[in-house]
Amino acid sequence: MNLKQFFVNVGDTKPSFWTLHVLGWAFYVLIFTIEYAAFNPYTAKTGYLILLPLICSGLVGGVLTWPLRSIYGYFSKGAPLIVIATIIVMCILIAAIWTPIKNLLLMYFFDHVTLYDLYLGNQPEDFHYGELFLTVTYSFFMIMVWSCLYFGINYHFKLLREKQLHLEAARLSHVAQIKMLRYQINPHFLFNTLNAISTLVLRGDKSTANSMLARLATFLRFSLDNDPEQKIRLYEELKALMLYLDIEKIRFADRLNVKFDVQLEAERLLVPGLLLQPLVENSIKYAIAQMEADGVIEIRAQVLNNLLHLAVADNGPNTDSIPTSTAPLPKESQRGGVGLKNVVERLRVLYADNYQFSIRQGENGGCVVRIVLPVELPA
Known part of the structure; x- marks a missing residue:
């Protein structure tokens, strides 16, 4: 796996809730530690000791927002207005709980005032209980950011998952279509071959019948064993074609002559498996089978301008039925059979x-x- 593929796979993998939850609140602690220690003139004198109450504040925030995962998960399947109302209510509730705890932690750090001191009335002279809820709106928006990130991240990976499922469905459909087309063996070929074998057996030519049957089995095994999605070298395609032609030569004897004109450079290139066989079968059916002698099929392959050019030609009759092009093949064309389509x-x-x-x-x-x-x- 190369580096690009690694990052693609990592980007498609949803991180765990706890990883994102801890990293989010750790980032909160880091940012506000820097702000209080470096930019706030009132708290700058404490240096990075301000990290201690901020860590406690981040832990409290993390604990308070943890149940939101279950709450949002329960209401997320409801109507949009219900989801929005749930988010707002929960953000207000958690902000109202988190803000006084956070302020008490800061009061203890700066003024050594505890909740017990406030209960006994030992608060600073200028203290007012409303100060415990200072920055509550700020806390509300902090929890709102957490909520938006929660829904946003989940929605992002949900879309990725649905996209992957769609691509996988399209791929499976693609594979099924290829397999259907690849495994569509012309029944005429099987019928004619088996009929020829039967005729040879009746004549007592068991050796030729066995040879023909062995070639048929080898050809069928090749056609069924190879993965339809995988392309093969033209050299292997030509070997499979020779198996097919050996069978047909037994049927047609001297009526069938085959010529190959294949560049060595072309033999190592990739082509779909069993691409040429239907073309040769088409020539045998509509040309060689209609001739009494001197039938010729020529298979050519060459590389020109970085393109692989393949051709199957015959010298058969009935040229009037041959279309001038096939895009798509005319229905009335005798040469536009199932194999070509x-x-x-x-x-x-x-x-x-x-x-x-x-x-x-x-x-x-x-x-x-x-x-x-x-x-x-x-x-």
């Missing part, structure tokens, strides 16, 4: 608008499907 949707989910997809007639007939992706290197 699946590829387009997966690219949209994984790359948003940062990709290109097109399907066109080849210069010498047939169909050419092109995909342009941003260059991604393995970590």
